[in-house]
Amino acid sequence: MALFTKICGLTDAAAVAAAVEHGADMAGFVFFPPSPRNLSAEQAEALLAEVPSGIDRVGLFVDPETDFLDTILAKARLDLLQLHGDETPERCRAISIYFGLPIIKAIKVSTKADLKAAKAYEDIVDWLMFDASPPKDATLPGGNGKAFDWSIMQGADFKRPWLLAGGLTPGNLTEAVQQSGARAVDVSSGVESTPGKKDPAKIRAFLDAARRL
Numbered sequence: 001m002a003l004f005t006k007i008c009g010l011t012d013a014a015a016v017a018a019a020v021e022h023g024a025d026m027a028g029f030v031f032f033p034p035s036p037r038n039l040s041a042e043q044a045e046a047l048l049a050e051v052p053s054g055i056d057r058v059g060l061f062v063d064p065e066t067d068f069l070d071t072i073l074a075k076a077r078l079d080l081l082q083l084h085g086d087e088t089p090e091r092c093r094a095i096s097i098y099f100g101l102p103i104i105k106a107i108k109v110s111t112k113a114d115l116k117a118a119k120a121y122e123d124i125v126d127w128l129m130f131d132a133s134p135p136k137d138a139t140l141p142g143g144n145g146k147a148f149d150w151s152i153m154q155g156a157d158f159k160r161p162w163l164l165a166g167g168l169t170p171g172n173l174t175e176a177v178q179q180s181g182a183r184a185v186d187v188s189s190g191v192e193s194t195p196g197k198k199d200p201a202k203i204r205a206f207l208d209a210a211r212r213l
Contacts, residue, residue, distance in 0.1 A: 002210075002211070003177065003182075003183060003184070003185060003210040003211070003213045004025050004026075004161075004163075004183060004184035004185070005023070005024050005025050005026070005184070005185055005186075005187075005206075005207055005210045006024065006025065006026035006027075006028055006058065006163060006184070006185070006186040006187070007019040007024045007026070007027060007028060007187060007188075007191065007198075007203055007206070007207075008028030008030070008037075008058070008060060008082075008165075008186055008187065008188040009028060009029075009030050009035070009037035009060075009188040009189075009192075009196070009198070010027055010028065010029055010037075010047060010198060011037055011039065011043075011047075011196055011197070011198065012047075012197075012198070013046075013047065013050060014198075014200050015198030015199075015200060015203060016047050016050045016051060017050065017200070018198070018200035018201075018203040018204055019055075019203055019207075020050070020051060020052060020055060021204075022203060022204045022207040022208065023207050023210075023211065024055060024203075024207060025055065025056065025184075026055065026056040026057075026058050026080075026186075027051050027055055027056070027057055027058065028058040028059075028060055028082065028186070028188070029044050029047065029048070029057070029058065029059055029060065029076070029078075030059075030060045031044070031059055031060065031061050031064070031068075031072050031076075032060065032061065032062045032084075035196070036195040036196030037188070037195075037196045041071060041072045041074065041075040041076050042075060044059075044072070044075070044076040045075040045076055045077075048076055048077055048078070056079045056080055057077065057078050057079045057080075058078065058079065058080045058081070058082050058104065059072065059073075059076060059078040059080070059081055059082065060082040060084055061081060061082065061083060061084065061085075062083075062084050062085040063083075063085035063086060063087060064083075064085075064095075066095075066098065069081070069095065069099060073099060078101065079101070079102075080101060080102045080103070080104055080126070080127070081095060081096075081099065081101050081102075081103055081104070082103075082104040082105075082106065082129070083095070083103060083104070083105050083106065084106040084129075084131075087105070089120045089121050089124050092105055092121060092124050092125055093124045096124070096125070102125075102126035102127070103124070103125040103126055103127070104125065104126065104127040104128070104129055104163070105118075105121045105124075105125040105127070105128055105129065106129040106130075106131050106165070107121075107128060107129065107130050107131070108131060108132070108133040108134070109130050109131065109132060109133060109148045109152070109166075110132070110133040110148055111149075111152070112152040114133070115130070115152065115153075115156060118130075118158060118162075119158075121160075122158055122159040122160055123159065125160060126160060127160055127161055127162065127163060127184075128158055128160050128161075128162040128163070129162065129163040129164075129165050129186060130148075130153060130162060130163070130164055130165065130166075131165040131166045131186075132146040132147055132148040132165075132166030132167060133146075133148070134146065146166055146167050147166050147167025147168070147172075147176070148166055148167075150164065150175075150176050150179035150180040150182075151179045151180065153179075153180035153181060153182065154179065154180060154181050155181065156181070161183070161184060162182070162184065163182070163184040163185060163186045164176060164177075164180050164182035164184070164185050164186070165185070165186035165187075165188075167189075167190065168185055168186070168187045168190045168206075169187070169190035169191075169202075169206070170190070170191070170202060170205035170206040170208075170209050173185065173206065173209045173210060173213070174209060174212075174213060177213055185210065187206055190202070190206065191203045191205075191206050
């Protein structure tokens with residue numbers, strides 16, 4: 001089985017083109033104003049038009065209000081919503097029903113005990129994502145380039161497919177997959193030249209490494 005890949009935090013046409021050309025399965029766009037990867041609905045609309053059918057278009061939100069989701073989705077045609085905050089299972093269900101879209105729920109991990117939190121979401125969301133807990137001084141819930149101990153995912157058994165995230169790069173992807181047993185991976189800061197600026201060469205290197213796995 002080929003490794004499933006998501007490139008998150010795309011902000012310009014060159015990065016989108018690299019993700020599309022080199023075989024990403026999901027293209028992620030951030031709608032969270034504190035993030036250096038944040039997009040307006042109008043910016044996202046233009047970039048989403050460059051993503052062909054067959055590649056899932058994912059919008060990342062952090063504890064979003066329904067009105068904010070309405071505003072973005074009026075222009076940005078997304079296939080999935082990634083919820084990366086402290087959304088409860090009930091809130092995830094409500095958002096999914098209201099907008100008729102599948103949900104990826106991010107779970108913040110630092111120890112094996114943190115994996116238990118995912119169980120409450122298994123029957124509600126479509127994907128789980130395991131991302132490193134942000135450092136104490138971090139202003140962002142993800143995209144901090146921080147990894148957790150991948151080996152704690154080994155043998156993890158969930159009802160839903162899951163993505164490994166947090167600190168992945170073209171250089172450590174093989175080790176991360178071998179240690180975690182992941183079949184799907186998500187990268188953001190690990191393919192950037194500066195925060196919020198994707199490097200097309202790094203996107204290609206990451207996706208090439210994924211294909212070799």
